[in-house]
Amino acid sequence: MDKNITYTVKDVTISLEYGPRISTLGVIIAWMILIVGIFLDVFPFCGIIPFDTDESINPILCLIFLSAFIMLFAGYFLVREYRLNQKIDLWLQDAVRLEAQCSKMGSWRGTNAGTGYNVTVTFCYDDKQRTADGFGLVYKNYAGRVVDILYSPKYDQVMMLRLPKKRK
Numbered sequence: 001m002d003k004n005i006t007y008t009v010k011d012v013t014i015s016l017e018y019g020p021r022i023s024t025l026g027v028i029i030a031w032m033i034l035i036v037g038i039f040l041d042v043f044p045f046c047g048i049i050p051f052d053t054d055e056s057i058n059p060i061l062c063l064i065f066l067s068a069f070i071m072l073f074a075g076y077f078l079v080r081e082y083r084l085n086q087k088i089d090l091w092l093q094d095a096v097r098l099e100a101q102c103s104k105m106g107s108w109r110g111t112n113a114g115t116g117y118n119v120t121v122t123f124c125y126d127d128k129q130r131t132a133d134g135f136g137l138v139y140k141n142y143a144g145r146v147v148d149i150l151y152s153p154k155y156d157q158v159m160m161l162r163l164p165k166k167r168k
Contacts, residue, residue: 005097007092007095007097007150007161008092009021009085009088009089009092011150011161011162012088012092012150012159012160012161013160013161013162014134014138014139014142014159014160015084015087015088015157015158015159015160016121016132016133016134016157016158016159016160017132017157017158018084018087019134019136019138020136020138021081021084021085021088022077022080022081026077027078027081030074030077030078030081031074031078033070033071033073033074034071034074034075034078036067036070037067037068037070037071037074038067038071040063040064040066040067040070041064041067041068041071087157088159090155091150091152091155091157091159092150092152092159093152093154094152094153094154094155095150095151095152095159096125096150096151096152096153097148097149097150097161098123098124098125098148098149098150098151099123099146099147099148099149100121100122100123100146100147100148100149100158101121101122101123101145101146101147102119102120102121102139102142102143102144102145102146102147102160103119103120103121103122103143103144104117104118104119104139104143104144105118105119105120105133106118116135116136116137116139117135117136117137117139117140117142117143118133118134118135118139119133119134119135119139119142119143120132120133121133121134121147121149121158121160123149123151123158125151125153126153130151132158141163142160142163145163147160147161147163148160148161148164149161
């Protein structure tokens with residue numbers, strides 16, 4: 001493999017320990033949800049909806065609680081993605097690109113979203129065979145294939161790169 005290539009967080013799709021990264025579209029949607037939630041919390045207090053009747057208080061309170069829940073949900077994903085990106089930046093400092101065999105160890109069908117896979121990634125580093133495990137819906141396309149990984153020996157972390165269209 002070419003040693004002169006520098007990898008960034010955007011090149012990494014999955015951390016075997018922490019799972020998949022959120023796509024750029026997902027981050028944009030989470031920010032939009034967060035902004036809409038803030039707007040919905042501020043909207044009732046702008047004087048557009050009158051507070052003079054008891055009938056208007058209940059929907060306003062429901063709107064405030066719903067938007068607060070939505071903001072917590074979106075904020076959780078944004079903070080998770082930010083922290084994962086910081087960790088990946090740290091791991092990339094000494095990362096080595098390797099080829100690995102991704103083997104399906106088991107599967108489960110838990111939701112309508114699809115089948116989750118338990119995979120084991122086997123690779124050689126310093127003439128020693130190493131393995132790392134991952135579990136989730138995202139491994140469906142990786143199971144049973146030779147994949148490109150970045151391995152950080154200092155932190156013992158395995159990061160998976162995007163799958164190529166065709167393997168040579």
